[in-house]
Amino acid sequence: MAPNSIFESFLVSQGYALFESLGHGEFLAVGDCPSWCRDILDLTSPTGKPIALAAKSPFLENFLVDADDFWNSKTEGAANSGNWAERDKNGREVPLEAFALSLDNKKILILQNLSAHFAEQQQWFQTARDSLLAHEQLLSEIQKKEILLHCIVHDLSQPLTAITGCFNLLRLEKVPPVVEKYVEAGLRESQRQESMIRGILSAFSGDLMAQQASGHSGGAVPDLSVCARQAVEEFSSAFKDKDVRLRFAPPPHDSADWRIAGDAPRLDRIFGNLLENTLRYSLPKSTVTIGLEDQGGYILAFVDDEGPGLPKDLPTNQLFALFSKGKSHSGKAGLGLYFCKITVERWGGTIGAETRAQGGSRFWFRLPRANAKLRDSEPAHASAEKRSVPSQPSASTSGPPPQVSRIGRALKHLRVLVTEDTEINRELIGELLTKRGHSVSAVSDGLEALAAFEREPFDVILMDQEMPNMNGLDATRAIRKLETSTGRHVRIIGLTGNATSEDERRCLNAGMDAFLSKPVRMEKLYEAVESKLQTSSEFDHSQPAPVPLDPATTKEAVAEDESVVAHLHRATGGNQKLQRTLVKSFLQDAPKTLSLIRRAIAKKNAQKLASAAHALKGSISIFGAAKAVAIARELEAMGRSGHLFDAGPQFRALESEFQRIKPELQAISSVSSGNPKPKRKTKPKSRRAR
Amino acid sequence: MLQKKICMLGSFSVGKTSLVRRFVESIFSEAYQTSIGVKVDKKVVRVNDEDVALVLWDIHGEDVYQKIRMSYLRGMSGYLLVIDGTRRQTLDDALALNERVIQEAGKVPAILVFNKSDLVDKWEIDSTRESELIAAGWNIVRTSAKTGDSVEDVFSKLAAAMLI
Numbered sequence: 001m002a003p004n005s006i007f008e009s010f011l012v013s014q015g016y017a018l019f020e021s022l023g024h025g026e027f028l029a030v031g032d033c034p035s036w037c038r039d040i041l042d043l044t045s046p047t048g049k050p051i052a053l054a055a056k057s058p059f060l061e062n063f064l065v066d067a068d069d070f071w072n073s074k075t076e077g078a079a080n081s082g083n084w085a086e087r088d089k090n091g092r093e094v095p096l097e098a099f100a101l102s103l104d105n106k107k108i109l110i111l112q113n114l115s116a117h118f119a120e121q122q123q124w125f126q127t128a129r130d131s132l133l134a135h136e137q138l139l140s141e142i143q144k145k146e147i148l149l150h151c152i153v154h155d156l157s158q159p160l161t162a163i164t165g166c167f168n169l170l171r172l173e174k175v176p177p178v179v180e181k182y183v184e185a186g187l188r189e190s191q192r193q194e195s196m197i198r199g200i201l202s203a204f205s206g207d208l209m210a211q212q213a214s215g216h217s218g219g220a221v222p223d224l225s226v227c228a229r230q231a232v233e234e235f236s237s238a239f240k241d242k243d244v245r246l247r248f249a250p251p252p253h254d255s256a257d258w259r260i261a262g263d264a265p266r267l268d269r270i271f272g273n274l275l276e277n278t279l280r281y282s283l284p285k286s287t288v289t290i291g292l293e294d295q296g297g298y299i300l301a302f303v304d305d306e307g308p309g310l311p312k313d314l315p316t317n318q319l320f321a322l323f324s325k326g327k328s329h330s331g332k333a334g335l336g337l338y339f340c341k342i343t344v345e346r347w348g349g350t351i352g353a354e355t356r357a358q359g360g361s362r363f364w365f366r367l368p369r370a371n372a373k374l375r376d377s378e379p380a381h382a383s384a385e386k387r388s389v390p391s392q393p394s395a396s397t398s399g400p401p402p403q404v405s406r407i408g409r410a411l412k413h414l415r416v417l418v419t420e421d422t423e424i425n426r427e428l429i430g431e432l433l434t435k436r437g438h439s440v441s442a443v444s445d446g447l448e449a450l451a452a453f454e455r456e457p458f459d460v461i462l463m464d465q466e467m468p469n470m471n472g473l474d475a476t477r478a479i480r481k482l483e484t485s486t487g488r489h490v491r492i493i494g495l496t497g498n499a500t501s502e503d504e505r506r507c508l509n510a511g512m513d514a515f516l517s518k519p520v521r522m523e524k525l526y527e528a529v530e531s532k533l534q535t536s537s538e539f540d541h542s543q544p545a546p547v548p549l550d551p552a553t554t555k556e557a558v559a560e561d562e563s564v565v566a567h568l569h570r571a572t573g574g575n576q577k578l579q580r581t582l583v584k585s586f587l588q589d590a591p592k593t594l595s596l597i598r599r600a601i602a603k604k605n606a607q608k609l610a611s612a613a614h615a616l617k618g619s620i621s622i623f624g625a626a627k628a629v630a631i632a633r634e635l636e637a638m639g640r641s642g643h644l645f646d647a648g649p650q651f652r653a654l655e656s657e658f659q660r661i662k663p664e665l666q667a668i669s670s671v672s673s674g675n676p677k678p679k680r681k682t683k684p685k686s687r688r689a690r
Numbered sequence: 691m692l693q694k695k696i697c698m699l700g701s702f703s704v705g706k707t708s709l710v711r712r713f714v715e716s717i718f719s720e721a722y723q724t725s726i727g728v729k730v731d732k733k734v735v736r737v738n739d740e741d742v743a744l745v746l747w748d749i750h751g752e753d754v755y756q757k758i759r760m761s762y763l764r765g766m767s768g769y770l771l772v773i774d775g776t777r778r779q780t781l782d783d784a785l786a787l788n789e790r791v792i793q794e795a796g797k798v799p800a801i802l803v804f805n806k807s808d809l810v811d812k813w814e815i816d817s818t819r820e821s822e823l824i825a826a827g828w829n830i831v832r833t834s835a836k837t838g839d840s841v842e843d844v845f846s847k848l849a850a851a852m853l854i
Contacts, residue, residue, distance in 0.1 A: 058730050058745055066761055082759055083727025095727065122726060128755055129702050129724045136777060140814070606816040642778065645812030
């Protein structure tokens with residue numbers, strides 16, 4: 001069939017294959033069918049004979065349904081098939097694209113051979129996708145490192161509890177004035193160390209979790225209306241690029257006071273994160289509106305869009321969870337909305353999202369108004385430093401050591417259960433409470449705590465968060481459940497080295513009455529245990545500001561090459577009996593824990609790996625063994641992040657490290673006279689007040 | 691001979707093309723070459739003493755650059771939803787894609803393929819997540835296009851499910 005128009009002639013001359021539909025799935029080639037087309041579609045019949053194209057290619061068969069729809073719709077333009085590939089006679093893949101269009105009332109199908117430009121297109125996609133893969137890999141590594149760092153910070157807090165406890169105990173003894181001076185210096189330095197750890201935690205958390213340092217550390221009391229307008233101004237060009245209109249809807253009473261209890265830089269970031277999120281899901285030619293509502297003591301700010309709304313199967317609280325990402329993720333780490341949540345909640349507000357009745361979604365947050373006192377006393381240029389003056393003397397202060405009073409006996413004798421997986425911390429906290437006049441029982445995990453609680457009454461339970469077998473949160477929940485039948489309420493105080501507001505919230509949500517961050521200070525410990533009325537968080541928001549690391553201090557602290565014997569001697573103050581007990585207990589438990597780790601890795605059970613590695617890390621750290629601790633920490637971080645690659649080699653390194661220190665430990669253990677009594681695991685040791 | 695259309699679905703770089711090449715041609719290439727568009731292959735398998743021609747639609751991986759046309763799913767008898775076990779995100783993306791597929795094509799036999807089982811040391815999906823998916827009704831098969839592990843098996847299982 002010869003071309004009937006200049007356009008058809010032009011296309012044929014340019015190497016396109018043209019077919020006219022005759023109906024019923026049959027086509028006639030228009031002009032000379034190019035050889036590549038005859039080859040691919042195996043067209044052996046002479047030109048002019050109808051061809052059943054659908055039978056030649058499953059892809060074409062599928063597209064011809066769309067083509068028919070298009071031809072029957074009588075619409076302008078063309079329908080295209082998208083790229084596909086067919087093999088030629090030699091088995092080479094030929095990239096193709098098909099178009100359906102109407103020309104002079106004829107139904108025309110055009111096949112285009114894309115070979116000429118396909119390599120270039122392929123290269124473009126290849127580069128883009130390789131970059132996406134590299135980016136995914138990078139994000140994954142960053143998340144893994146963040147979790148690792150959190151574990152490190154947690155570990156740094158653990159021994160500090162012991163150090164502070166030792167100094168506190170020494171302060172209760174009658175010591176010569178010169179020794180007292182050393183003790184005070186030691187205590188002061190341990191407080192410095194604590195400040196540094198908080199500094200690391202703060203830096204690690206960055207803007208995410210640094211809120212614990214102060215309620216709102218920014219300068220002026222910010223005006224929500226001003227911040228919202230600024231956000232619109234700042235983001236309008238980005239929205240314009242996506243053909244989305246961004247507007248600020250002035251509230252009905254614009255003369256109202258829109259100042260809130262917060263700080264402007266973080267408020268800007270909240271608006272920024274919400275707008276970035278909205279922009280990702282907004283459709284071209286839609287409008288995004290920022291607005292405010294006066295709600296009495298609170299102000300509501302919202303960002304409304306006209307996009308697809310929230311995913312139906314995604315709970316709202318998951319939107320704001322750490323590392324949560326939308327389904328059509330755009331490569332972000334899933335931290336933006338989490339930042340918004342913890343910041344708003346820290347300022348006493350709430351945050352949420354919903355699908356709007358008229359379509360689209362609304363992200364909103366509600367913040368308390370700045371109170372009158374704050375508004376009047378805070379000029380716009382008030383500095384952050386003014387508001388974050390530490391209540392404790394700064395560690396870098398060169399004056400005399402902090403004055404501490406000797407602790408007398410408690411007014412009332414209490415029965416206290418200490419639940420803590422690190423033996424030395426358990427011993428020291430117990431000793432401090434015993435000296436104060438309380439009866440102390442000690443157990444090493446949540447299951448044992450639960451058993452002890454069922455066996456005997458306690459006035460107070462100190463509950464570590466992270467423990468093997470059953471963690472402190474689960475144990476607290478179980479105790480609270482048991483209490484529903486008795487109507488009793490034992491005071492439970494959480495202990496944790498992860499001193500973030502998120503940890504505090506978790507403790508309180510589990511049913512704890514209060515929260516003490518490690519390292520535990522003697523005064524805080526007594527205050528928490530003996531304060532019957534106090535039901536709010538003990539979380540200390542007024543820590544001294546971090547100070548630069550003192551090389552002279554760290555030189556001694558980082559004794560990586562120290563032998564197990566030397567470390568243990570130092571940690572136990574030369575108490576050989578205690579050393580033997582610790583070593584025997586460790587040698588009994590460590591192989592079992594290693595076995596748990598091995599099984600968890602083999603079964604890809606990330607949760608069990610984290611739990612077992614955490615347990616081993618805690619027990620092995622008593623003996624120094626810096627390398628083994630570091631490996632166990634890595635394994636714990638892998639478990640927490642769910643990234644178990646490299647877990648196998650790390651485990652082998654851990655086993656080898658255990659074998660390396662084992663002879664030293666066995667030597668300590670063998671010094672024992674006689675056979676040791678088996679260690680009691682479930683029944684708590686009770687020490688009555690002296 | 692009975693013909694059945696199978697679609698290979700999933701994110702980019704999860705190994706859909708490699709699985710098809712391993713199944714149809716018994717070859718594997720280490721180099722990642724991204725797919726653009728669709729390739730259609732055929733392979734005859736024997737299911738319950740009957741020859742069945744499987745028409746395999748290897749559809750490009752979905753990402754920000756290329757979206758899958760739902761018209762490609764027309765006439766599909768079953769599909770393999772492929773994920774890369776070393777990239778957790780590919781599972782989330784696959785499950786989201788699955789919802790669209792069900793909306794478009796209705797419920798047809800499907801298998802969730804955890805590919806790259808040869809790299810199991812680097813997997814980001816733990817057994818707990820896998821158990822949750824099985825409990826949710828997913829038929830999961832771990833495969834390796836590289837070693838050929840369970841590749842024949844996964845296509846046979848799907849073919850058998852399509853013939854029920």
